[in-house]
Amino acid sequence: MSIKPRLNISNRFVFAGDLLLTIATILIAFALRLEGSFYFFYLPVAYWMIGISLVVKPLVYSIFGLYRRLWAYASTRELILISYAVTIASGILSVITIFFYSIRLIQPGLPRSILIIDWLLSIILIGGFRLALRLLSENRGGNFNNSIQKGTIKNVLIIGAGDAGALVVREMQKNPQLNLLPIGYLDDAPEKQKQHIHGIRVVGTLSDLGRVLGSRRVDEVIIAIPSAGGNVVRQVSDICRLKGIAFRTMPGIFELIGGNISVNRLREVDITDLLRRQPARLDTELVGTSLHGKRILVTGAGGSIGRELCRQIALWQPSELVILGHGENSIFETLLELLNDHPTLIIHPIIADIRDLHRIRNAFETLHPEVVFHAAAHKHVPMMEANIEDAITNNIIGTRNVVDAAVAFKVERLVMISTDKAIRPISVMGATKRMAEMIVLEAAQRSNCTFSVVRFGNVLGSRGSVVPLFKNQIAKGGPVTITHPEMMRYFMTIPEAVHLVLQAAAMGKGGEVFLLNMGKPIRILDLAEDLIRLSGLEPGKDIEIVFTGIRPGEKLTEDLWEEGLHYQPTNHSEVFRLAEEETLMNKSLSSTIDQLNNLAESGNKTAILDLLDSTIPSANVRVMSSPDLTSVV
Numbered sequence: 001m002s003i004k005p006r007l008n009i010s011n012r013f014v015f016a017g018d019l020l021l022t023i024a025t026i027l028i029a030f031a032l033r034l035e036g037s038f039y040f041f042y043l044p045v046a047y048w049m050i051g052i053s054l055v056v057k058p059l060v061y062s063i064f065g066l067y068r069r070l071w072a073y074a075s076t077r078e079l080i081l082i083s084y085a086v087t088i089a090s091g092i093l094s095v096i097t098i099f100f101y102s103i104r105l106i107q108p109g110l111p112r113s114i115l116i117i118d119w120l121l122s123i124i125l126i127g128g129f130r131l132a133l134r135l136l137s138e139n140r141g142g143n144f145n146n147s148i149q150k151g152t153i154k155n156v157l158i159i160g161a162g163d164a165g166a167l168v169v170r171e172m173q174k175n176p177q178l179n180l181l182p183i184g185y186l187d188d189a190p191e192k193q194k195q196h197i198h199g200i201r202v203v204g205t206l207s208d209l210g211r212v213l214g215s216r217r218v219d220e221v222i223i224a225i226p227s228a229g230g231n232v233v234r235q236v237s238d239i240c241r242l243k244g245i246a247f248r249t250m251p252g253i254f255e256l257i258g259g260n261i262s263v264n265r266l267r268e269v270d271i272t273d274l275l276r277r278q279p280a281r282l283d284t285e286l287v288g289t290s291l292h293g294k295r296i297l298v299t300g301a302g303g304s305i306g307r308e309l310c311r312q313i314a315l316w317q318p319s320e321l322v323i324l325g326h327g328e329n330s331i332f333e334t335l336l337e338l339l340n341d342h343p344t345l346i347i348h349p350i351i352a353d354i355r356d357l358h359r360i361r362n363a364f365e366t367l368h369p370e371v372v373f374h375a376a377a378h379k380h381v382p383m384m385e386a387n388i389e390d391a392i393t394n395n396i397i398g399t400r401n402v403v404d405a406a407v408a409f410k411v412e413r414l415v416m417i418s419t420d421k422a423i424r425p426i427s428v429m430g431a432t433k434r435m436a437e438m439i440v441l442e443a444a445q446r447s448n449c450t451f452s453v454v455r456f457g458n459v460l461g462s463r464g465s466v467v468p469l470f471k472n473q474i475a476k477g478g479p480v481t482i483t484h485p486e487m488m489r490y491f492m493t494i495p496e497a498v499h500l501v502l503q504a505a506a507m508g509k510g511g512e513v514f515l516l517n518m519g520k521p522i523r524i525l526d527l528a529e530d531l532i533r534l535s536g537l538e539p540g541k542d543i544e545i546v547f548t549g550i551r552p553g554e555k556l557t558e559d560l561w562e563e564g565l566h567y568q569p570t571n572h573s574e575v576f577r578l579a580e581e582e583t584l585m586n587k588s589l590s591s592t593i594d595q596l597n598n599l600a601e602s603g604n605k606t607a608i609l610d611l612l613d614s615t616i617p618s619a620n621v622r623v624m625s626s627p628d629l630t631s632v633v
Contacts, residue, residue, distance in 0.1 A: 011067040014133070018061060021125045022053045029117040048106050049118070052096050053089075057122070060089035082127045090119035152179045154219040157212060159236055161187035161195075161202050165224035169198045183216065209236065213243045221247040237533050288316055290371065290413065290506040297322035297369035299354055299402060300376030302330025305417060308498045309373050310334055314342045322367050324350040325376065354398030357405075364405040373501060374402050374416040374440075377433065381421070384429040388608055392600040395432035396439070400593055403443045403451070414451040415505045416440045417497075418513075422455065424618040431612040431621050435593070437513070442589050444511035452508035454501050456492055456516050466524065470531050478543040480528050483550050488521040503575055513578040515567060 030046050061067065064085035094115045101110040156172065158165045169182045184203035185192075192202045204212055212218070221240055223233060233249060240247040296313055300306040301323035307330075310323055321338070325331045328351050335349045348367055352359045354376050377395050378384055384391040399416065406414045418437050421430030437453045444451035473480045492500075496516065504514040529539045537543050567576040592615050599608045609622045 014130070015058065015067055017129055018058060018066075018126065019054060021129060022057050022122075023050055025118050025121040025125055026050050026053060026114075028121055029114050032117055033111055033114050042111070045106055045110055045114075048100065049093070049097055049114075052100075053093055053118075056092050056096065057086075057089040060092065061085050061126075064088075078130065079127055082130065083123055086119065086122045086126055090115065090122060093118070153181050154179060155183045155217050156180050157209075157216075157218045157221045158182055158185045158200075159187075159206065159209075159221060159223045159232075160225035161185035161189070161192050161197055162225065166197050168222055168224045169200050173198060180220075183218065184212070186212065206232065206235065209239050210243075213239065213245060218245055221245060223247065223249045233533070234530060287502045287506045291316035291318055291502070294318050294370045294412075295320045295322070295368060296371045296373070297324060297363075297367065298373045298375060299324050300374075301325045301334050302327045303375060304494055305497055305501075306373075306375040307334050307337075308494045309375060309501060310338055311341075312495075312498050312502060313373075314338055314345055318345070320346045320348065320367070322348045322350060322363070322369055324352055324354075324363065326351065326353040354402055355393050357401045360401045361405045361408070364409040364411075368409060370412045371505060372402065372406050372411050372414040373505070374399065374414060376402075377417070377436070379419070379429060381427045381429045384432070385427065388428050388605045389600040389603060391428045391432045392596050392608060395429070396435045396593060397597055397600075399436035400439050403439050406451070407443055407447045407449060412450060413505055413508060414440065414449065415501055415508065416451075416453050417501060418453050418455040420455060420457045424620070425612075425616060426620050428609075428612075428621060431616055431619050434616050434619070435596075435612070438589055439593070441511055441513070448510065450508050450510045452504050452510070453513045454504045455513055456497055456500060457489055457521075466527065467531065470528055474532060474537065474543055479546040480532065480543055481546050481548050482524050482528055483548055485523075485525050485547060487524040487550070489524060492516060500575065503572060507570055507572070507575070514570075515576045515578065 026046055026049050030042060034042055064081060066082065066085055097106065097110065097115065100106045158168055165185055165187070169185075172178060172180045172182050182200045184201055185197065186204055186206050186209060187193075187202055188205045193204070195202050209221075213221075221236060223236055225232065236247055291313055296318045298306050298309050298313070298321070301310055302325040306323075306325065310321065313321060323331055323334050323338070325334075331349050331351060335347060338345065338347055350363050352363060354360060376398060378387075378391055403414065416436060418433050419430065421427060422434035422437055423430075425431040425434055437455075440451050440453050443449060470480055500514065500516045504512070507514070525545070528545060532539045532543045539545055567578050570577050592611065595611060596608060599611065612621050613619045
C-alpha cells in the first residue's frame with residue numbers, strides 16, 4: 001500500500017487567504033468597536049486602513065518568510081514567528097494611519113482602540129489559518145480503521161513517554177497504513193502516571209512491563225528512549241524474550257543524521273551498555289595539581305590506553321607532553337590528534353623501544369619529564385605464550401629500563417599500568433606484568449620515589465579486546481567465538497581506566513597498588529549476547545555462538561589481589577589501595593631479572609617458566625600447554 005504524502009498547499013493560496021483575512025480583521029475590529037450608524041460613519045477610515053494594510057502586512061509577512069514555509073510542518077516556532085510578523089506589521093500600520101490622521105488625510109476620526117483590536121484579531125486569524133492548514137494535512141490520511149488491512153494490526157507498547165515516545169505514537173497515528181496501534185506507554189516518571197499523551201495513556205512504569213505484557217495483547221514493544229542505557233535495554237529484552245514478544249530500539253535523531261544506523265541494527269552499541277553497572281566517575285580535584293604545568297611522558301602512547309591518557313592529560317595543560325612508542329604509525333596518529341585538539345601544546349614524539357636502555361635514558365636526560373605514565377607492554381595472552389622471550393624483554397626488561405631512568409633523572413611521579421592477570425598468574429603475560437609491578441614497587445621503597453602501580457581488569461573497546469573482535473564477527477554474520485561458557489572477567493571502559501591512572505598519579509605517595517571498584521565480574525557469554533542483542537539481532541538465531549575451549553594462559557576467573565591480602569579505602573569511594581604487597585628485595589629482584597634476560601637471549605623457554613614460577617607468589621605458568629592461536633577470543 002502506498003503512503004499518502006502530506007497535503008502540499010501552495011503559498012499563493014496562503015497569500016490570497018492573508019489578503020482576505022487582512023480585510024476581515026479591520027472590518028470586524030470596527031464592528032466590535034462601534035455600533036449602529038456610527039459604523040457606517042467611520043467606513044472611510046476603515047477603507048483607508050484596509051488599503052494601507054493590504055500593502056504593509058503582506059510585505060512584512062513576506063520579509064519574515066511566511067510565504068516560504070510548508071505549513072503542514074508548522075510548529076511552535078512558526079507560531080512565534082507569526083506573532084512577531086503580525087506585531088511589527090500592526091505597528092507599522094498604526095504609525096502610518098496615525099500620521100495620515102494627524103495631517104487630516106483621514107476623516108472624520110480615528111478610534112485608537114481599533115488598532116489594538118486589529119492586532120489581536122490578526123494574530124488569531126493569521127495564526128489560526130496556518131494551524132488549520134496543518135490540521136488539514138495531518139487528517140488527510142482519513143480514518144485509521146478505514147486505512148488498514150483488516151487482521152494485520154499490531155498492538156504496540158511504547159517504553160518511554162518523553163519526546164521520542166510521543167513522536168513514535170504521533171507517527172503511528174498519522175500513518176495508519178503502518179498497521180501499528182499504540183496501546184500505552186511505560187515511563188518511570190511519577191508525574192506522567194495515568195496521564196495521556198496524544199490520546200494514549202501511561203499505563204505504568206518499566207517495572208510493570210511483565211504485568212502489562214501478561215494482561216494485554218501486545219504484539220511489539222518499542223524502546224523510545226534513544227539514550228537508554230544497557231540496563232534498560234537488557235531488562236526489556238529479557239522480559240520480551242520470555243514472553244515471546246518482538247522488541248525494537250528507537251535510534252536517536254543524531255545517530256540517524258550521523259549515518260550510524262545500518263540495515264541490521266537499530267542503533268550503535270554504546271560500550272557502557274555492556275558494563276552491567278554505572279561507569280565510575282572519579283574525582284579529578286587532585287589531578288589538576290599533579291599534571292598542570294608539568295613535563296609529562298607517556299610510554300606506549302600509541303596504544304588504546306596510552307592514547308586516551310594523552311587525550312586526558314592534554315586537557316590539564318601540561319607544559320610539555322612526550323609521547324613515546326615503538327610503532328611510528330600509531331605515534332604519528334596520536335600526534336596528529338593531539339595537535340588538532342591542542343594546537344598550542346608542546347609535544348615531543350619519540351619513536352623508541354623501551355628495551356633500548358640507551359635510547360630511554362637519552363630521552364629522559366634530554367626532556368627531563370617530571371611525571372611518567374608507563375603504559376607500554378605486550379598484553380595479548382596467547383601471543384605471549386608463543387613469544388615468551390619477547391614478553392620477558394619487553395614487559396620486564398623494558399619496565400626496568402623506564403624505572404631506572406626515572407630514578408636516575410629524579411622523576412617526581414611514575415605510574416605503571418598493570419592487569420588483574422598478574423594475580424596468581426598462569427600465563428606468561430600475567431607473570432611478566434607481576435614482575436614489572438615488583439620492579440616499580442621495589443624502586444619506590446629503595447629510592448623513596450612516588451612510584452605506584454594501577455591494576456585493573458579488561459578494558460572494553462581497547463585494541464585487541466573482546467568487544468571490537470565480537471563486533472567484527474557480528475558484522476560478518478557470525479559466528480561469535482568464546483573460549484568457555486563460564487569464562488568471567490572484570491571489565492571497565494577506556495575512560496574509566498585512564499581516570500583511575502590519573503587519580504593514582506595524584507593520590508600516590510609511593511609504593512602503592514591502586515585498584516578500581518569494578519563491580520562484579522561479567523560472563524564473557526553474557527557480554528557477547530548483550531552485544532548481539534544491542535546490535536538488534538538475536539543470539540543463536542541471527543548470530544551463532546561457538547565455544548572453542550580455554551586457551552593456554554587463560555583462567556576462568558580473575559582476581560585483583562592475592563588471597564589473604566587486604567585492601568584499604570582511599571579518599572575516593574571508587575579507588576582502593578592494597579594494604580600490603582609482596583616484593584623481592586633489591587638484590588634478589590635484580591638477580592632474578594638478569595637471569596630472565598639471559599634465558600630470554602638464549603631462548604631457554606622452559607627455564608624461564610621455571611624461574612617465573614619459583615619467583616612469583618602463587619604463579620603456575622609451567623602447567624600451560626603449547627599456545628593455541630586458532631581462537632579469536
